[in-house]
Amino acid sequence: MSKKIWYLPGPFHQYRENVKELAKEYGLRIVDANVTEDREGEAVDVPEVTLRQAAPVPVLVIDGQGGVDDAALQELIDKLNAERDSVVLLIEAAEGLAPLEHPGAGELPIRLFDALTSIHEGIASLKSKRDELLGEVESLRAEVVRLTPAPQSNGSxxxxxxxxxxxxxxxxxxxxxxxxxxxxxxxxxxxxxx
Incomplete structure (x- = not known):
């Protein structure tokens, strides 16, 4: 077997480089190194790639030790549940199952509300413009009928x-x-x- 396989750990979007383009350029076929232990046909001359720097995500660690304030933890859980409920209501509004109402609190629900409001205003504007254009079309059709000469009478x-x-x-x-x-x-x- 020819040595044309580039065993590269996926997912491939984690790399700064376009690994598919690089593989094409080098005449290689990419195989996710995470899904096979076999390295048969592995190419020796492969391109250098670098990982993207991902922003660290804050993680809440609860280890069962006495250092966690139960009241603060419950407050955080309640806040997350309230935000989730607000997001669910906004999704239902977007699906037409409920009226679109401001969520009142929570960064994500407010951002989603603002985005949905912008979309709604854009659609309303498009509908208004469409209705305006339909009126214009009807007016132009009437003008064409008015300006079109009547067919010459053949006596009928x-x-x-x-x-x-x-x-x-x-x-x-x-x-x-x-x-x-x-x-x-x-x-x-x-x-x-x-």
Missing amino acids: ALDDLTVVQIKEQLDAKGVGYKVNDSKPELLALLKAHQ
């Missing part, structure tokens, strides 16, 4: 006129006709004087 609209309507139009144009003329005769006179 005249054919739908009654004898009385034809006589009224002939009278308006000052065209003479016989009282006992038939509809086709009257229509021929009207078409001739269009």
Whole structure:
């Protein structure tokens, strides 16, 4: 087997370098060293990588010794439970299951509330703009209909006129006709004087 495997402990996002690009550049295949003990085909010439510096996360250690203030610990637990409950309410509001209300306290719930409020305002603004544009579209459509010339009459609209309507139009144009003329005769006179 060729020695083209780079056994590198994962997760790969913990490295400053783009290890996938490096592996491609060196012609290597990456295998997570944490998931196999086998090192068959391990490459000797592998790129140097460095770990990212992660910010330390504060950790509360309870060792059962008498040095922990039970009241302070209970207060911290109560505060965390209240924040959790506020976050749950905000999630329910985002899902449409409850109204969006300010949580009152807690850094994370207030930040989440502010983010949800911004999103809500953005959506409301988009809806308003959409409605405005729809009104504009309807106005433009009406203007297009108004400006579009009517189709030229090929006589079919005249054919739908009654004898009385034809006589009224002939009278308006000052065209003479016989009282006992038939509809086709009257229509021929009207078409001739269009």
